Amino acid sequence: MTAYLKLDHIDKSFARGGAVTEVLKEVSLDIAKGEYISIIGHSGCGKSTLLNIVAGLTQASTGGVILEGREVNAPGPDRAVVFQNHSLLPWLSVYDNVRLAVDKVFAGVKSRAERHDWTLHNLDLVQMGHARSRRPSEISGGMKQRVGIARALAMEPKVLLLDEPFGALDALTRAHLQDSVMQIHAALGNTVIMITHDVDEAVLLSDRIVMMTNGPSARIGEVLEVRLPRPRRRLELVTDPSYLACREAVLKFLYERHRFVEAA
Amino acid sequence: MSLTALKNEAIASPVAAKTRSAEIVRLAPARPAVRSNRFAGYAHRAAVVVVPPFIVLVALLGLWELLCSGPGATLPPPSTIWQDSYDLIVSPFFENGSQDIGLGWRVLVSLQRVAIGFGLAAVAGILLGVIVGQSVWAMRGLDPIFQVLRTVPPLAWLPIALAAFRDSNPSAIFVIFITAIWPVIINTAVGVRNIPQDYRNVAQVLRLNPLEFFAKIMLPSAAPYIFTGLRIGVGLSWLAIVAAEMLTGGVGIGFFIWDAWNSSRLSDIIVALVYIGVVGFVLDRLVAGIGAFVTRGTAA
Numbered sequence: 001m002t003a004y005l006k007l008d009h010i011d012k013s014f015a016r017g018g019a020v021t022e023v024l025k026e027v028s029l030d031i032a033k034g035e036y037i038s039i040i041g042h043s044g045c046g047k048s049t050l051l052n053i054v055a056g057l058t059q060a061s062t063g064g065v066i067l068e069g070r071e072v073n074a075p076g077p078d079r080a081v082v083f084q085n086h087s088l089l090p091w092l093s094v095y096d097n098v099r100l101a102v103d104k105v106f107a108g109v110k111s112r113a114e115r116h117d118w119t120l121h122n123l124d125l126v127q128m129g130h131a132r133s134r135r136p137s138e139i140s141g142g143m144k145q146r147v148g149i150a151r152a153l154a155m156e157p158k159v160l161l162l163d164e165p166f167g168a169l170d171a172l173t174r175a176h177l178q179d180s181v182m183q184i185h186a187a188l189g190n191t192v193i194m195i196t197h198d199v200d201e202a203v204l205l206s207d208r209i210v211m212m213t214n215g216p217s218a219r220i221g222e223v224l225e226v227r228l229p230r231p232r233r234r235l236e237l238v239t240d241p242s243y244l245a246c247r248e249a250v251l252k253f254l255y256e257r258h259r260f261v262e263a264a
Numbered sequence: 265m266s267l268t269a270l271k272n273e274a275i276a277s278p279v280a281a282k283t284r285s286a287e288i289v290r291l292a293p294a295r296p297a298v299r300s301n302r303f304a305g306y307a308h309r310a311a312v313v314v315v316p317p318f319i320v321l322v323a324l325l326g327l328w329e330l331l332c333s334g335p336g337a338t339l340p341p342p343s344t345i346w347q348d349s350y351d352l353i354v355s356p357f358f359e360n361g362s363q364d365i366g367l368g369w370r371v372l373v374s375l376q377r378v379a380i381g382f383g384l385a386a387v388a389g390i391l392l393g394v395i396v397g398q399s400v401w402a403m404r405g406l407d408p409i410f411q412v413l414r415t416v417p418p419l420a421w422l423p424i425a426l427a428a429f430r431d432s433n434p435s436a437i438f439v440i441f442i443t444a445i446w447p448v449i450i451n452t453a454v455g456v457r458n459i460p461q462d463y464r465n466v467a468q469v470l471r472l473n474p475l476e477f478f479a480k481i482m483l484p485s486a487a488p489y490i491f492t493g494l495r496i497g498v499g500l501s502w503l504a505i506v507a508a509e510m511l512t513g514g515v516g517i518g519f520f521i522w523d524a525w526n527s528s529r530l531s532d533i534i535v536a537l538v539y540i541g542v543v544g545f546v547l548d549r550l551v552a553g554i555g556a557f558v559t560r561g562t563a564a
Binding site: 055056057075076077079080081083085087089091100101104105155 | 460462463465466468469470471472476480481484485487559
């Protein structure tokens with residue numbers, strides 16, 4: 001069976017001056033359709049670089065990304081990114097931010113009225129329909145991130161890429177958004193790759209957790225399958241033994257075997 | 265989940281609001297007080313803005329009157345100016361013949377030149393600025409040349425313009441253009457260079473074409489910088505037009521000053537200076553106001 005999304009022997013090195021820094025080494029991963037993958041690792045291990053390569057924003061030095069049997073090496077709306085700092089355009093309203101994406105992706109496919117409805121539908125999906133005429137500067141960080149997710153979902157991407165989407169949010173807001181993302185994933189069945197540095201978040205949301213070793217020359221250290229039934233409820237999981245086992249496995253990987261060395 | 269629940273409750277509870285209406289009624293009498301408070305607030309703020317400069321103005325005029333009233337004074341005091349140039353001060357738009365017209369008309373003629381020259385400079389400056397901001401090679405090639413050319417004083421361009429256009433009006437407009445364009449180019453280039461990588465990433469993921477990127481990302485993102493350049497440019501234009509008109513002649517406010525000097529009408533010159541200052545101030549505020557309107561909410 002061929003994978004839906006295949007990361008094929010990706011190496012990435014940056015050359016600055018005469019020095020070459022190898023960031024990623026031999027990263028290979030097969031992802032099935034509808035799978036929720038988390039990539040976790042210490043900061044500086046190249047997780048964001050890896051996501052950018054999948055998004056096409058950065059080119060791999062060798063190896064590549066194959067989506068539905070075709071190589072992708074340029075950015076496109078089939079791999080929508082939710083950026084860490086939301087990246088909404090501050091001069092557009094919430095509605096117009098999503099509409100810009102809808103207009104671009106569905107130009108000639110949907111009529112004007114359909115694009116309007118689709119924009120509203122996606123805003124409602126993240127419960128932001130009520131704030132559609134507000135500017136990004138007028139809404140909270142969690143709401144901005146919701147709009148960022150709506151914009152990404154509105155492109156009907158084959159793969160949804162989340163780059164530490166909840167990293168800048170407080171714990172309560174983060175929990176709400178995680179629940180929202182779980183609901184959306186359950187309803188739409190998106191294929192998702194999420195970068196995170198939060199162990200609980202990774203275990204709660206993912207089907208598989210990809211653990212990266214420390215850079216330079218980071219590679220995939222271990223892949224952990226999370227065999228928890230969905231829908232998952234965070235309160236019930238707190239005492240669930242298999243949840244705790246997964247959590248322990250990730251923590252052990254991160255803090256015992258690949259302790260973050262500041263000098264590295 | 266609970267966030268949603270809260271919101272739903274807030275939206276779907278007009279009934280609940282009605283049951284609490286008794287408390288709202290009690291607040292009603294307080295309203296007029298709030299409004300008069302707000303009015304007092306506006307009046308207070310207006311007074312804060314208007315009163316101090318007014319007092320300083322009166323004091324300066326008094327000092328001027330005192331210094332220039334003596335028998336040996338070389339400049340006219342305000343009272344003499346008021347008598348000598350009464351018609352110029354009170355009626356800006358009289359017309360008694362081709363050269364005897366109100367200062368308002370002269371200012372309009374100068375403004376027309378500025379509008380054309382500055383308009384061309386704005387369009388060309390933004391386009392050049394975008395090129396310099398976007399392309400490293402364009403910047404390396406053009407930036408040093410811009411940096412040298414922008415230090416040339418506006419009037420130094422005038423002889424060359426006169427030689428090229430063989431007419432005074434296009435020459436004056438060219439001087440405006442060449443004066444105003446540098447700050448527009450430089451600020452636009454800085455604005456374009458400072459477009460956050462995030463916005464560029466968004467544009468790439470959406471596959472915006474260059475034209476869409478220009479209109480939907482670049483212009484709005486660089487707008488605060490562009491308007492800073494435009495504001496500096498319009499100020500410089502207004503400085504340059506007066507000087508240029510002194511040399512090229514015609515009907516503008518600059519030539520009026522030169523003409524008044526040649527016929528020793530010092531009072532008229534001082535009135536013209538006030539006109540120039542006020543118009544320059546208004547131009548600056550106008551561009552700043554447009555900028556504030558266009559870039560509202562741009563701060564992330």
